[in-house]
Amino acid sequence: DFWGKSTKAWLCLILLFAVLLGFYSNVFNLIPRRQTEESQSALLSSLSEGDGHLDTCRIPEVPRLLYPKAQLLKPSRVDVLVMTPWFAPIIWDGTFDSAILDAQFRDTTIGLTVFAIKKYVVFLRLFLETAEKYFMVGHKVTYYVFTDRPADVPQIALRAGRQVVVLHVGSYRRWQDISMHRMEMISNFSRQRFLHEVDYLVCLDVDMKFSDHVGVEILAPLFGTLHPGFYAADRQSFTYERRPLSRAYIPRDEGDFYYAGGFFGGSVPEVYRLTTACHQAMTADQAQGIEAVWHDESHLNRYLLSHKPSKVLSPEYLWDERMLQRPPLLRKLRYVAVPKNHGEIRNR
């Protein structure tokens, strides 16, 4: 016969062995299993987030990420305050993890407002080019350039998901008026346009450039930036408006920080409220024949004293290298002043 008796026995044994191998390999995970828990969690997340109205600035779920673990007994920075007494984070280098924050803000559109009135259009090229390199990279950004000279707005190569919108506005004779009317213009356009187009607004000065990462760590319902000249000063020496007649008045024993007028922002509804309140206060002052000592910056400080910001940006986010010695507590300089000749640039 074809198969000998012993051969048959051996063949049966080998067959049995192969079957047992196949069966038990599953029990002992010798064969890699298809990842079923991901399909399960996808099903579950679609179930739990399917109903319910989504409010605009809700923090979405983050996918699985790998990043180093925070240590509870090891503070991230010991040389500076990283949280205000009302729980607003103060953003310094080392306090945040961009991987997690980028995942949390992945579907967010950020609007950036900048005013290039009269001769200030010359600053636009460097501003926009450095913004393309450092500002909210990887997210959708709309630059709103307010100018009275739309033809002078330079054409900049933009990354995907980013656009420039030029808004033609009128100018004023005095630079102080130009600065103060920024509040009015942002307020008007917030209601008409920004509310439907972007989630967050960042309102910046144009005579600056970006020199390091400025990302979604700054985004919050309302944020202000510490003025580089006053971060170490006492509240008595802050250059608040000190005349009680003005709507921007702050008494000497009050005040948390001195915020800079050149970098503030938040969610569109909150920026709308801030700019509307500041504009109304400035109009009331004008009727009284008084102008606050630092114009819109004084009114911004008044507003942020009673409407506490939900995040505060450290002086990393607004610095002037020519005026100030860089201290070791500033590990990065992200947004810095560009040298300008005040006499020539203003009032022309």
Added chain:
Amino acid sequence: MPPPAMHCPRLALGLGFCLLLGIALCSLWVYVENWLLVSYIPYYLPCPEIFNMKLQYKEEPSQPVAQSQYPQPKLLEQKPTELLTLTPWLAPIVSEGTFNAELLHHIYQPLNLTIGLTAFAVGNRYTHFVQHFLESAERFFMQGYRVHYYIFTHDPQAIPRVPLGPGRHLSVIPVPGPSQWEEASMRRMEAISVHIATRAHREVDYLFCLDVDMAFRNPWGPETLGDLVAAIHPGYFTVPRHQFPYERRPVSTAFVADGEGDFYYGGAVFGGRVARVYEFTRGCHMGILADKANGIMAAWQEESHLNRRFLSHKPSKVLSPEYLWDDRKPQPPSLKLIRFSTLNKDTAWLRS
């Protein structure tokens, strides 16, 4: 006996055939197993009315703060801060010294908030804890705010009448009695989410879900209010993430892999805005149901699911172990003020 040379081709043929058969059986087994796992889930989801419950979200603008005197925040801190005060996703970690209680009171008092507090006293042993829990809450929990206690119990008669301050109310919610200790704690997420959808969303702005076998020792105030709040478990805040008692079996929905994890949060304390707590408890409940369908129970029941959910839906505020302490452990110097801690008890007799 035929010579060995003539056997080899036949033997080889036979071996090859067996190997092929073995591989075919293996792949068939794997395919069938995976197919079975995926198709199991839809048949085990009860309570379709949960899916239709919607909540209305209302956006609240930030309110102006009345003037108050408080010292200027010092930006250039040189004092040794022992605890981390901000998570890497910029959520505050609340501990004594990180906040100004008076300032926060000025911010939150004018908002006329009502804060809810749920506690489960299911099982004869747990109803004994309610008295002490409520008395300590009356002393320390959210003084000066409107508070609504929700005590879930199988035995409403066993809940003592504790005198409550003005603006504070107590409601007793009947729930079915437990068959087992684990079973009781697994139904909490479901009970809370259904309760919010049917009642609590109209009555409170913020909701905290606490374990009843604990007591307040020191003030617990508006510093704990946030969108979604978690508390760090007192037993694991010094250990690395691979030692966290996460659920480590991939087949569970509460699975957390080895290189993942921020903190190990305690299941005894969580809370936040009522809408966020609703989503959170619903999400946990769905995970628990899916596991039940697969016949698996997570290592630490609800706490495992809570930790899994907090990994992907990161809390907006984290409470330090001051807010969830175990009195059996010696208090370290980094925790200045213990506010909520266990009553010393042996869990073994509870399960009987």
